Amino acid sequence: MEDDDPYEGAVSLSQRAMAGAAQARAAAYLDKLNAEQRQAVETLDGPVLMLAGAGTGKTSALTARIAHLIHTGRAQPNEILAVTFTNKAAREMKERVGRHLGGAIEGMPWLGTFHSVCVKLLRRHAELVGLKSNFTILDTDDQIRLLKQLISAANIDEKRWPARQLAGLIDGWKNRALTPEKVSGRETAAFNNRGSELYAAYQDRLKTLNAVDFGDLLLHMVTIFQTHADVLAQYQRWFRYILVDEYQDTNVAQYMWLRLLAQGHKNICCVGDDDQSIYGWRGAEVGNILKFEKDFPGAAVIRLEQNYRSTEHILAAASGLITANEGRLGKELWTEARGGEKVRLIGHWDGEEEARWIGEELEALQRGTRGNPPVSLNDQAILVRASHQMRAFEDRFLTIGLPYRVIGGPRFYERLEIRDAMAYFRLVVSPDDDLAFERVINTPKRGLGDKAQQRIQVAARENGLSLLDGARMLIAEGTLSGKAAGQLRLFVENIGRWHEEIVQASPATATTRAEDDDLLIEPAEDGVAPANDQSHVRLAERILEESGYVEMWQNDKTPEAPGRLENLKELVKALEQFDNLQGFLEHVALIMDNDKSETEDKVSIMTLHAAKGLEFPVVFLPGWEDGLFPSQRSMDESGLKGLEEERRLAYVGITRAEELCTISFAGNRRVYGQWQSQMPSRFIDELPVRHVDVLTPPGLYGGGMNGGGFSAGGFGGSTAMDDRVARADVYNSPGWKRLQSAQSRPVSQPREVRRMAVDAQGESDYEIGDRVFHKKFGYGEVMGTEGDKLIVEFDKAGEKRLLAGFVVPAAEADDVPF
DNA sequence: GAGTGACCTGACTTT
DNA sequence: CAGGTCACTC
Numbered sequence: 001m002e003d004d005d006p007y008e009g010a011v012s013l014s015q016r017a018m019a020g021a022a023q024a025r026a027a028a029y030l031d032k033l034n035a036e037q038r039q040a041v042e043t044l045d046g047p048v049l050m051l052a053g054a055g056t057g058k059t060s061a062l063t064a065r066i067a068h069l070i071h072t073g074r075a076q077p078n079e080i081l082a083v084t085f086t087n088k089a090a091r092e093m094k095e096r097v098g099r100h101l102g103g104a105i106e107g108m109p110w111l112g113t114f115h116s117v118c119v120k121l122l123r124r125h126a127e128l129v130g131l132k133s134n135f136t137i138l139d140t141d142d143q144i145r146l147l148k149q150l151i152s153a154a155n156i157d158e159k160r161w162p163a164r165q166l167a168g169l170i171d172g173w174k175n176r177a178l179t180p181e182k183v184s185g186r187e188t189a190a191f192n193n194r195g196s197e198l199y200a201a202y203q204d205r206l207k208t209l210n211a212v213d214f215g216d217l218l219l220h221m222v223t224i225f226q227t228h229a230d231v232l233a234q235y236q237r238w239f240r241y242i243l244v245d246e247y248q249d250t251n252v253a254q255y256m257w258l259r260l261l262a263q264g265h266k267n268i269c270c271v272g273d274d275d276q277s278i279y280g281w282r283g284a285e286v287g288n289i290l291k292f293e294k295d296f297p298g299a300a301v302i303r304l305e306q307n308y309r310s311t312e313h314i315l316a317a318a319s320g321l322i323t324a325n326e327g328r329l330g331k332e333l334w335t336e337a338r339g340g341e342k343v344r345l346i347g348h349w350d351g352e353e354e355a356r357w358i359g360e361e362l363e364a365l366q367r368g369t370r371g372n373p374p375v376s377l378n379d380q381a382i383l384v385r386a387s388h389q390m391r392a393f394e395d396r397f398l399t400i401g402l403p404y405r406v407i408g409g410p411r412f413y414e415r416l417e418i419r420d421a422m423a424y425f426r427l428v429v430s431p432d433d434d435l436a437f438e439r440v441i442n443t444p445k446r447g448l449g450d451k452a453q454q455r456i457q458v459a460a461r462e463n464g465l466s467l468l469d470g471a472r473m474l475i476a477e478g479t480l481s482g483k484a485a486g487q488l489r490l491f492v493e494n495i496g497r498w499h500e501e502i503v504q505a506s507p508a509t510a511t512t513r514a515e516d517d518d519l520l521i522e523p524a525e526d527g528v529a530p531a532n533d534q535s536h537v538r539l540a541e542r543i544l545e546e547s548g549y550v551e552m553w554q555n556d557k558t559p560e561a562p563g564r565l566e567n568l569k570e571l572v573k574a575l576e577q578f579d580n581l582q583g584f585l586e587h588v589a590l591i592m593d594n595d596k597s598e599t600e601d602k603v604s605i606m607t608l609h610a611a612k613g614l615e616f617p618v619v620f621l622p623g624w625e626d627g628l629f630p631s632q633r634s635m636d637e638s639g640l641k642g643l644e645e646e647r648r649l650a651y652v653g654i655t656r657a658e659e660l661c662t663i664s665f666a667g668n669r670r671v672y673g674q675w676q677s678q679m680p681s682r683f684i685d686e687l688p689v690r691h692v693d694v695l696t697p698p699g700l701y702g703g704g705m706n707g708g709g710f711s712a713g714g715f716g717g718s719t720a721m722d723d724r725v726a727r728a729d730v731y732n733s734p735g736w737k738r739l740q741s742a743q744s745r746p747v748s749q750p751r752e753v754r755r756m757a758v759d760a761q762g763e764s765d766y767e768i769g770d771r772v773f774h775k776k777f778g779y780g781e782v783m784g785t786e787g788d789k790l791i792v793e794f795d796k797a798g799e800k801r802l803l804a805g806f807v808v809p810a811a812e813a814d815d816v817p818f
Numbered sequence: 819g820a821g822t823g824a825c826c827t828g829a830c831t832t833t
Numbered sequence: 834c835a836g837g838t839c840a841c842t843c
Contacts, residue, residue: 085833115833140832159827159838214833282832386830388834408832442819449819484819590833609831631830649831672829673834 029100047296054655055309067100081239118217137589174215175283177253236264247272251283311340318654320688346695350668355396380618385629407606432466444552446487619657624681771810
């Protein structure tokens with residue numbers, strides 16, 4: 001590497017001038033902070049652990065700290081390494097630091113996600129791990145395809161040993177910074193005893209392809225730091241201050257990376273909240289935050305505990321829930337806010353009913369007919385555990401015409417047509433991108449099926465060529481049959497021609513960026529720049545046109561086709577923001593989020609994971625049912641640890657709400673296209689009852705249209721002894737029983753409903769041997785009880801555990817219309 | 819080589 | 834319920 005520091009003099013004059021201007025501003029960013037936040041900002045030297053609970057002004061403190069570092073002259077903007085997990089967080093931080101310092105701080109080149117920072121570093125030092133600096137970053141799709149090839153090459157039955165699983169294993173290893181040779185012990189036995197072997201083969205293949213996957217970005221940098229002391233020392237010197245956001249989400253590789261970099265000066269400030277660690281499944285180690293003080297002796301630990309976001313009931317409900325977790329660092333969140341509505345809890349007959357009710361609530365809140373000031377849809381959100389739960393809401397909202405937006409749903413760049421188009425671009429930019437070649441060689445159909453492709457593969461492998469060159473060779477030999485040969489020739493020539501155009505347009509960027517020493521000046525921040533030359537946009541259009549790709553969709557008669565064409569247009573449009581195709585590809589590889597700045601008033605639907613870091617005045621948390629939330633899979637795979645993570649997820653969900661939080665569950669839900677009766681979530685038991693309102697079922701009992709009945713509930717509170725909402729309270733409540741028995745009947749029979757409600761209450765105690773009837777499972781016999789559930793052996797459906805409310809005595813089965 | 823239908827399997831969270 | 838794979842046919 002270079003002897004002298006390559007970053008010398010990278011600070012521009014304008015930045016110095018800017019610092020001067022900020023000086024005059026007399027550090028206004030400190031004014032709004034409370035004592036703890038201020039301490040976190042002003043404790044600049046040495047290790048600092050900031051334990052910041054939900055809504056305690058963590059980002060304010062973090063950005064103020066950066067501003068303070070710059071303001072006091074401790075560090076230039078480009079000497080600060082600040083890492084986040086999401087692009088959104090990075091963007092927000094950049095913007096807020098800029099605001100603190102009076103606007104246009106241009107150079108925070110090292111503020112970004114772990115991955116984006118690592119890409120920059122790895123491009124500089126790629127050769128140390130056998131890569132070229134213009135390596136491609138594979139998406140999961142490519143990764144899977146690659147693994148499939150390796151698995152079948154290793155003569156392993158792809159059915160029994162799916163590539164997805166191997167991808168998961170490899171990902172896990174990389175998260176723990178394990179290179180193939182470091183995978184040890186029984187883990188070598190993973191994947192039919194071939195796990196580590198395939199992992200090694202995969203890494204080899206990646207190197208040959210000059211490609212990396214997401215995990216490699218971190219792993220390669222850790223390897224480089226560990227094996228090249230000079231490189232490490234250089235960055236240790238350069239990054240004088242290190243800040244880490246969401247520290248509880250760091251995995252082992254990220255942890256090692258940080259520790260290596262911080263080892264010299266130990267000026268590292270980590271911000272996190274152990275109660276919000278929700279990425280264990282992705283390799284995050286809560287342990288990292290728990291052992292910070294051991295890793296950095298003498299660390300200042302600062303707790304931010306004053307919550308500025310939620311009402312006292314919401315905060316208390318969340319706090320009460322999370323105390324069920326063990327091994328917490330422990331924080332006492334408090335707020336000055338008083339009053340507000342309790343957290344609302346309501347059960348529904350099934351998922352559709354739940355969606356219907358929430359839809360009505362959203363509209364009522366929007367109109368202000370609940371006796372509340374109107375709440376815009378933008379201020380309301382529905383947070384679900386798993387993305388497939390969104391569908392019920394989308395269906396319902398489409399029906400009633402309620403505008404919504406799905407955040408983090410099927411993402412733009414993951415769509416078929418976008419990936420295809422991107423593969424074309426990739427191939428044109430880097431003709432030896434074999435994975436891209438495979439993807440588009442026969443899309444649209446060019447009569448080049450498996451056989452032809454195999455011949456290309458063989459030709460390429462035997463001659464050590466890329467697939468594109470292998471194809472060229474075959475054409476030159478003239479061994480392919482007429483039609484296929486002509487099509488292939490056209491394809492190859494097109495790619496070659498387009499590639500030439502790029503090379504001529506910008507010879508420097510088309511080859512390699514290894515020589516760039518301007519990473520700190522960032523001519524194109526994240527590849528974005530005011531584009532002056534739009535030739536790449538026209539080129540992209542022509543690629544899609546002339547390749548026949550657009551035509552393929554134009555001829556497609558399926559209903560999705562027009563949408564796909566729209567998406568392609570949008571893709572081309574997005575290119576305008578970049579100054580070349582390469583920059584765009586880089587951007588897309590790392591930034592898989594599509595935050596179109598929408599201005600319309602819409603309710604947001606997203607997963608709980610996607611909601612972290614966000615807040616809304618009104619939040620709905622549907623689907624609180626055992627198996628769904630907490631998710632069965634988490635519990636099966638990770639036991640108590642999994643359950644605790646689910647609980648933290650619940651905590652994150654509740655703490656997103658500022659004013660009104662509504663938890664709901666359904667008694668029946670379609671799972672795998674099959675109806676299943678659901679148990680309410682055990683987390684419901686853990687809510688402190690004083691802060692929860694159990695709502696009576698809506699609509700059925702004369703509550704009327706104005707939603708007036710909703711807040712009249714609260715019968716759950718009076719019966720609980722131990723300060724918890726017992727699930728049993730919900731079932732034993734008159735409202736729930738009526739709901740259970742009544743809702744299996746048409747709603748338009750109020751008299752019948754009431755009669756049945758009374759009946760159901762009277763009959764809720766079954767004895768062993770009683771014959772019962774269930775709406776879905778049919779007839780069965782009561783075998784016993786388990787807690788508040790009945791064990792029923794159904795004639796057809798077998799043994800089930802369910803609540804008494806779901807069955808009726810067999811004698812009354814005739815009354816049940818279905 | 820491409821198109822079609824039967825079958826199977828798997829289903830959560832993501833930089 | 835959905836997407837993917839396989840076998841079969843044209």
